[in-house]
Amino acid sequence: MANLIASPPHRWRVLDEGAGPCILLLHGAGASAESWAGVMPLLASDFRILAIDLPGQGETRLATRMRSGLNMMAEDISTLMTTLDAHPSYLVGHSAGAAIALRMAETTFQNTPVIGFNAALAEFPGLAAVLFPALANLLALSPGAGDLIALAASKRSSTERLLKTTGGPITEEMVTRYHRLITKPAHVKATLAMMAQWRIQPIRRALPNITARTRLVVGMEDTTVPPQTSRDAAKMLPNADMLERSDLGHLAHEQDPVWAAKVIQTFAGNQAAD
Numbered sequence: 001m002a003n004l005i006a007s008p009p010h011r012w013r014v015l016d017e018g019a020g021p022c023i024l025l026l027h028g029a030g031a032s033a034e035s036w037a038g039v040m041p042l043l044a045s046d047f048r049i050l051a052i053d054l055p056g057q058g059e060t061r062l063a064t065r066m067r068s069g070l071n072m073m074a075e076d077i078s079t080l081m082t083t084l085d086a087h088p089s090y091l092v093g094h095s096a097g098a099a100i101a102l103r104m105a106e107t108t109f110q111n112t113p114v115i116g117f118n119a120a121l122a123e124f125p126g127l128a129a130v131l132f133p134a135l136a137n138l139l140a141l142s143p144g145a146g147d148l149i150a151l152a153a154s155k156r157s158s159t160e161r162l163l164k165t166t167g168g169p170i171t172e173e174m175v176t177r178y179h180r181l182i183t184k185p186a187h188v189k190a191t192l193a194m195m196a197q198w199r200i201q202p203i204r205r206a207l208p209n210i211t212a213r214t215r216l217v218v219g220m221e222d223t224t225v226p227p228q229t230s231r232d233a234a235k236m237l238p239n240a241d242m243l244e245r246s247d248l249g250h251l252a253h254e255q256d257p258v259w260a261a262k263v264i265q266t267f268a269g270n271q272a273a274d
Contacts, residue, residue, distance in 0.1 A: 003015075004059075043261055056190020098116030119233060
């Protein structure tokens with residue numbers, strides 16, 4: 001069930017299914033809660049599943065672009081959980097969503113177990129570390145940038161080519177889902193604002209202090225976030241392990257949602273047994 005929830009400072013779109021221990025699902029930059037569409041029904045018989053659209057992305061209304069960075073998003077999502085009277089038993093994030101989950105496990109939901117699918121926990125390499133955020137910031141501040149990028153991506157074939165660069169198999173359903181998103185100017189502009197304000201070093205420095213049980217799941221064909229990023233992070237986290245899948249890419253949880261759901265169920269079952 002999709003709900004629109006007013007929780008300062010944003011108006012959130014929340015998918016809420018099932019009952020039981022709560023699992024919060026966080027998508028990556030440029031995606032939406034629907035990226036978990038194949039996973040949610042497989043978990044809803046045993047858990048309450050919450051999947052949200054990040055601020056300005058999907059159908060969540062962004063109140064102010066200045067709260068689009070990692071720390072601000074983690075704070076605002078924690079406030080949303082209070083509004084929903086939900087205390088997640090597990091935090092699950094994909095890519096940038098995994099970094100947000102780890103920040104929440106460090107701060108407001110300390111020691112809550114975390115699963116990160118292809119976690120984005122490193123800076124862009126080389127000059128991109130400087131140039132890309134600056135470019136994203138410039139575009140985010142340009143009034144017509146969202147419209148121009150959405151127009152440039154208006155052909156479905158453009159979306160398909162973009163998805164293929166992330167590695168692993170791409171389905172028609174995935175192309176349809178992302179094409180709908182990247183042709184929406186407001187969604188594009190919010191994604192750019194998120195990228196412009198993204199600062200990963202503070203959470204990387206905090207990894208040795210995050211004691212939450214953590215599993216980093218990697219599609220080894222990922223060409224967006226190198227698998228080595230998760231290997232390095234797993235060494236820094238005190239209570240982490242890794243799970244690798246050789247034939248999937250950056251969007252592993254969408255490429256094989258049945259497998260992704262089993263990963264989450266197994267992890268949650270092990271935590272309950274402990």
